[in-house]
Amino acid sequence: MKYGFFTGCTSQADSYENEISSRVILTHYGIDFQDIEDQSCCGTPIKTTKHSMWAFLAARVHALAKKQGYEAIATICNGCDLSLSELSHELEHHPDVVELINEALAKEGLHYDGSLPVRNILEILYEDIGLETIEKSVKKKLTGFVTAAHYGCHAIRPKTIKRPDNHEQPTHIQEILEILGAKSPVYPELLDCCSATTIGVDAEKALKVSGEKVEIMKLRGYNSIANICPFCHKQLGASQDVAGKVLGKDVKLPAMYLSQYIGLALGMDEEKLGLQFNLTGWEELVNK
Amino acid sequence: MDTIEYSSRDKELANKIKAISDEAKPEDCYTCIKCTNGCPANKIFEGFAPHKIQVAAHMGFVEDLIESGILWYCMNCLTCQTRCPMKTSPVQTISSLTNISVNRGIAPPKAFTEMIRAVKANGAIIQPREAQTTDFDFLTRDDLELPARGIKDPVKFQEALKIVGADQVLEIKKAEEEI
Numbered sequence: 001m002k003y004g005f006f007t008g009c010t011s012q013a014d015s016y017e018n019e020i021s022s023r024v025i026l027t028h029y030g031i032d033f034q035d036i037e038d039q040s041c042c043g044t045p046i047k048t049t050k051h052s053m054w055a056f057l058a059a060r061v062h063a064l065a066k067k068q069g070y071e072a073i074a075t076i077c078n079g080c081d082l083s084l085s086e087l088s089h090e091l092e093h094h095p096d097v098v099e100l101i102n103e104a105l106a107k108e109g110l111h112y113d114g115s116l117p118v119r120n121i122l123e124i125l126y127e128d129i130g131l132e133t134i135e136k137s138v139k140k141k142l143t144g145f146v147t148a149a150h151y152g153c154h155a156i157r158p159k160t161i162k163r164p165d166n167h168e169q170p171t172h173i174q175e176i177l178e179i180l181g182a183k184s185p186v187y188p189e190l191l192d193c194c195s196a197t198t199i200g201v202d203a204e205k206a207l208k209v210s211g212e213k214v215e216i217m218k219l220r221g222y223n224s225i226a227n228i229c230p231f232c233h234k235q236l237g238a239s240q241d242v243a244g245k246v247l248g249k250d251v252k253l254p255a256m257y258l259s260q261y262i263g264l265a266l267g268m269d270e271e272k273l274g275l276q277f278n279l280t281g282w283e284e285l286v287n288k
Numbered sequence: 289m290d291t292i293e294y295s296s297r298d299k300e301l302a303n304k305i306k307a308i309s310d311e312a313k314p315e316d317c318y319t320c321i322k323c324t325n326g327c328p329a330n331k332i333f334e335g336f337a338p339h340k341i342q343v344a345a346h347m348g349f350v351e352d353l354i355e356s357g358i359l360w361y362c363m364n365c366l367t368c369q370t371r372c373p374m375k376t377s378p379v380q381t382i383s384s385l386t387n388i389s390v391n392r393g394i395a396p397p398k399a400f401t402e403m404i405r406a407v408k409a410n411g412a413i414i415q416p417r418e419a420q421t422t423d424f425d426f427l428t429r430d431d432l433e434l435p436a437r438g439i440k441d442p443v444k445f446q447e448a449l450k451i452v453g454a455d456q457v458l459e460i461k462k463a464e465e466e467i
């Protein structure tokens with residue numbers, strides 16, 4: 001399958017490590033992918049404000065990918081993944097919206113006539129590459145890690161369309177971590193939202209929600225966090241300092257992307273995995 | 289509880305919601321409260337309860353909800369939609385209502401307008417910037433030799449965005465600034 005690689009807005013600013021490590025891992029396992037040229041926002045952050053603009057932006061990605069000859073779209077953000085996945089379902093009974101977005105797409109010589117399959121990096125890792133292949137490639141077991149998985153809401157919901165993992169009992173991140181030699185037991189707050197969506201509405205409360213999730217991970221004995229979504233990762237990783245200030249507690253816990261855990265277990269160079277951008281203190285754990 | 293003014297009832301609301309979402313279906317809600325029990329926004333924002341929003345939307349009494357701005361507190365976690373035994377979607381009702389309020393000229397929280405402005409400027413909600421490393425270096429996409437991003441034909445892209453309503457949102461903001 002020839003994937004069009006869609007990196008999303010966050011890679012332009014705070015999430016270089018997500019893109020860097022995803023590229024390295026996908027390449028390592030021989031996944032056939034190339035960047036979708038001229039890509040823009042997937043639309044998801046705009047959906048609650050201007051539905052037609054969301055639909056246009058999501059359709060634009062599909063139209064570009066199709067025109068550039070890809071068979072499917074690979075995503076590295078749960079928000080992008082849901083947006084691009086749900087588009088055809090949401091437009092099914094809305095020919096008027098399809099007409100409007102095509103009028104807009106025509107400005108750039110584009111046309112939307114249905115979506116391509118969309119695959120989140122978790123699906124590519126778990127289904128395309130598979131546990132067996134990953135297990136065989138492990139060089140350095142991550143035995144010191146007791147890692148709290150965080151799937152992110154948009155990777156598992158809604159139930160009405162296909163998502164990368166089960167909506168109430170996801171297991172794929174944990175299965176992958178365990179194959180790498182880490183421990184990743186389930187915990188009661190596994191499904192709790194990171195609250196990234198409300199960071200622009202009430203930052204203090206949003207950080208309280210994410211900070212409390214990290215705090216409970218610590219209390220339950222985890223020494224690290226694994227994310228697959230840059231929005232979740234920002235809330236539960238990069239924002240730990242401010243969240244700690246909001247809560248008046250220490251909520252520092254090394255947070256890394258799943259692809260970075262895989263890279264470490266493969267013995268890859270830390271800088272090649274973008275770990276220099278993870279500011280939550282992974283060094284001690286890795287060098288244990 | 290305050291009495292609801294009958295005159296504030298929007299009899300066309302059901303159709304306005306349907307124009308945006310097929311799955312919202314506030315009319316199918318039987319107020320079991322399962323959505324609110326699993327709602328993270330309900331735990332932290334006082335008065336935010338998806339089942340109440342479904343009922344209010346079904347009845348057509350949403351003026352208070354729209355004016356209070358409370359609808360923007362939804363975290364968009366989709367738990368309510370996933371768990372609703374009646375296969376309705378409170379989150380889609382909420383998202384339809386925020387859209388309806390913006391269409392009417394009520395400004396969304398500033399962060400949303402800013403994101404639309406940024407998309408219009410270069411296709412992404414965030415402007416390209418430097419990221420800090422553990423060695424206190426500040427690096428850009430270029431430094432990292434990552435492929436360049438940005439819209440090839442910004443003028444055409446902006447014309448397209450105008451058609452799908454981006455400018456309508458930005459103009460609301462302008463009106464506010466002028467006051």
Ligand code: SF4
Binds near residue numbers: 316317
């Ligand atoms: S779960 Fe569904 S039926 Fe129950 S109160 Fe919520 S919207 Fe209504």
Ligand code: SF4
Binds near residue numbers: 330361
């Ligand atoms: S999507 Fe919104 S309303 Fe629904 S459960 Fe999540 S926060 Fe609550």
